[in-house]
Amino acid sequence: MSTRVDVRKTYKLYIGGTFPRSESGRSYEVYAAPSAAAARRGSASRAPKFLANAALGSRKDARDAVVAARKAQPGWAGATAYNRGQVLYRVAEVMESRRAQLVQDVRDSEGLTPVRAEAVVSEAIDRWVWYAGWSDKFPQVLGGLNPVAGPYFDISAPEATGVVAVLAPQRSSLLGLVSVVAPVIVSGNTAVVLTSENRPLPAITLAECLATSDVPGGVVNIVTGRTAEMAPWLASHRDVNAIDLTGAANADGVDWGELEAAAAENLKRVLRPGGTGPEAVEPDFGATPDLARLSTFLETKTVWHPKGR
């Protein structure tokens, strides 16, 4: 019986709602992580399995992504909370329909067993749904009326901070990615995401889910490549409002303190990586989240008006 020659996918960037190659024309080889079983057998020394040539994003790609994110931000923040919630819920629907692909990506990227990969994908989809539901709830939970001592109506409400650069986790390539991207965009921010450097493929599959689920182009922009090459340009970018340094943990050649110092240039809001002291540790994304990530990328606006007859 002859075996069919399959049609392979080209993995590209996701910027402004389209899938360009890197403007640099560069790519890099992505390999499968050895499975836990193979590692136990000591057969990890075999040549790793080639997965794809991913686009090796450049400084220019990162900057183009910021332009796309800035352009999309007012419209996304200006959409009704109900609308954002529905659009994000739709992403989870599409993820569910692409479950097989996501499971395969996660198995390849993280070396998980099929059962474990299924569980991780389920958790990632559920995590996305959890955050999607917050779109029309966090303003009530985090805002409210201030009982000032005078004849004034005074109310505080949270709103999106703007364009957020995200260093996605290096190890948890899908659940971790979802856990850092969803809390950024649900409130109306737009994101420029640097994927896991060595495990970028689930992010590109997620981009395909985003592109087919009514998320406006530019709301999430996904760039694959070397974190150490692109992160400094995002950290110092004057048109980026905040940066999530979670993916600095286990990233080759990345000093999160230097990125935080660069971010001081325009007083970006900084979410530091997990861990204590100078060490950066990737958090356990299996744990139930709270509102901390979502609220880091919010601004509180307080509005006063006199009362009178």
Place this chain on the structure above:
Amino acid sequence: MTPFEYAPAPESRAVVDIASSYGLYIGGKFVEATGGAPFKTVNPATEEVLAEVSEASADDVDAAVNAARTAYTRVWSRMSGADRGKYLFRIARILQERAREFAVLETLDNGKPIKEARDVDLPLAAAHFFYHAGWADKLDHASLGPNPRPLGVVGQIVPWNFPLLMLAWKIAPALACGNTVVLKPAETTPLTALLFASVCEQAELPPGVVNIVTGAGATGQAIVDHPGIDKLAFTGSTAVGKMIARSIAGTRKKATLELGGKAANIIFDDAPIDQAVEGIVNGIFFNQGHVCCAGSRILVQESIADELDSRLKRRLATLRVGDPMDKNTDVGAINSRKQLDRIEEMVAVGEAEGAQRWDSGCELPTNGFWFRPTVFSGVSQTHRIAQEEIFGPVVSVLTFRTPAEAVAKANNTPYGLSAGVWTEKGSRILWMADQLRAGVVWANTFNKFDPTSPFGGYKESGYGREGGRHGLEAYVTTGGPTRAGQRSGATEGSAK
């Protein structure tokens, strides 16, 4: 118009007793500084030297941080929230009881009119302590996250424009949440913070919970760099705020920064014009314009620009500039020679760039630091006086035609602290409030503050909020183990 003649109505300074020199308040007592050069604090209205103040060295800061750490681990973090609250209630009451003394001292050291120190700074400072006292035993109900716990020792650096009020904004929430503090007042206005030490003593606050160190930039830097500091709270310039953010990069120190502003005060053609004029005056001439959220840019709709111009100037001619101790004074002294130089430099820049300068022409005292209420018209977006914070009684007037243009101009600065909107149209107020990138929007009012109302900026006006439930977030850590007194060990990432 015939000018009013007012009889002098001086407030008595007999109520305050200023020592000739002050040490540092560390571990519940005044101690001598080690090494630093003492400096003088002057009354900016007369240039009279009020007292000599110590400059805390890095060693002194170390001693203060150690005292705060000891008080934190042994006493304050172990105390029940209810008991912490009782100490804060005591402080609030003592500030109310000694309000006149503090108001007079504030006016002498700062130069602000006594009526403002008396009617704004002191009541609000006391209110901040009273408000936060009530939070101390209710933090579990403040939606801060699971298991809210104190951070530890907090370093706090406050500016010279509202010395005691900024101290209250910083110390009250820190203590309510169970932290201990090392606070540095500004070098030109240290006296009310030093007098606050006696309030702590009267309240029998445990030694080391509040430590006051005086000095200038080097002392501040020593606080920022000290490894025993868990969190920094700073109010001041954006330039220094950025230095602090850089200094703590790569550490686990948290920070809240309340920095500069260049607020737009937007006047639509349907605004209640007399109220708007009062709002403009309050917005920029309150506290000599030494206000980070001052309405330093007037954006007026073109069709009423001429009318507003004449009404504003007529009103400014009636402002009484002079002796801050006189109860009728509207505008007091500029806080320091250095700040006066900065204002004069920016005004010269405004003229050189082609804007038209007008001032009220009032008489100024011969001694001290003074500047007349000043209006620039014909200002464009690119002028430095429309972009940079002047921090003085100088307002720039720009015009607009449509609401969209007003929004674009208002948002077109690196700052985002506050904004004002004047119009009778409710839907427009709400639309404008949505569009403005500012932490506080005052509609048909300006410069209103309250302990329950979160205050703080967008963009380069800083991060974090002070006041209200939101202000507590900066002083707690959540999640993780519940044991009180444990230093936070973040495993999940944490925002600064």
